[in-house]
Amino acid sequence: xxxxxNTLVSLDLAERFFCCDLDKCLGxxxxxxxxxxxxxxxxxxxxxxxxxxLKPELLPAAVKVIEEDGVGYTDEEGDxxxxxxxxxxxxxxxxxxxxxxxxxxxRAYREGRCDFRKPISCYLYPxxxxxxxxxxAVNYHRWKICxxxxxNGKELRIRLYxxxxxxxxxxxxxxxxxxLAEACEAYLAEQK
Ligand code: SF4
Numbered sequence: 001x002x003x004x005x006n007t008l009v010s011l012d013l014a015e016r017f018f019c020c021d022l023d024k025c026l027g028x029x030x031x032x033x034x035x036x037x038x039x040x041x042x043x044x045x046x047x048x049x050x051x052x053x054l055k056p057e058l059l060p061a062a063v064k065v066i067e068e069d070g071v072g073y074t075d076e077e078g079d080x081x082x083x084x085x086x087x088x089x090x091x092x093x094x095x096x097x098x099x100x101x102x103x104x105x106x107r108a109y110r111e112g113r114c115d116f117r118k119p120i121s122c123y124l125y126p127x128x129x130x131x132x133x134x135x136x137a138v139n140y141h142r143w144k145i146c147x148x149x150x151x152n153g154k155e156l157r158i159r160l161y162x163x164x165x166x167x168x169x170x171x172x173x174x175x176x177x178x179x180l181a182e183a184c185e186a187y188l189a190e191q192k
Contacts, residue, residue: 002183005176012140013161014184017153018126020163024148027101029125031089032145035075036082038121044080047071047092047105050114054092054104062091082119123167127160159184 002009039047048071055063065083071091075081083091094104103122108114117123126146130137140160153163161168161184169177 002187004179004183007136007138009138009180010140011187014159014187016140016150016160017158018149018160018163019153019156019158021148021152022100025145026099028145030093030101030103033088036072036084036090037119038079038081039072039119041080043119044072046116050116053108053113057094057104058091061085065091120171124171127164
């Protein structure tokens with residue numbers, strides 16, 4: 001573990017290579033799993049606000065779920081998460097040619113149709129944060145659907161902490177990220 005401020009960061013961020021390869025994985029992280037993506041109360045409200053801008057590209061089944069049950073729900077573990085259809089697909093998933101999954105929220109953000117990029121838990125994926133009273137744990141959620149990203153990262157020599165630079169800066173700030181990058185480089189130099 002690397003201690004950066006009041007966070008404990010898994011060594012996976014330094015040791016593992018990672019770079020998403022959407023053509024290979026087809027963005028399965030939007031549709032696999034048995035619950036929606038974790039969201040905060042503020043994000044829940046924001047999603048309610050931007051739904052009208054997203055509706056044209058959402059699946060009819062997703063629109064129905066949102067209209068009947070809302071943009072999110074509390075899952076079995078007591079966490080607030082985005083609503084899902086068919087027991088696994090996030091309602092905010094839209095599809096590109098070849099069955100590639102895209103995030104309708106991020107697409108609208110990039111096209112200037114809304115001012116919210118996506119929930120921070122999605123932006124940070126495949127990293128998962130766990131909040132404890134005294135610190136925040138930052139871990140890599142290693143899952144078979146991302147194997148192509150590990151392979152791609154190896155070929156491109158991009159480590160997980162490097163690939164996740166922007167979302168980590170958004171969550172923890174530039175200073176924190178610079179400290180993390182320094183700690184990762186020092187750790188990797190020690191291993192040589
Ligand atoms: S996080 Fe995993 S499933 Fe999602 S886009 Fe990246 S490699 Fe694909």
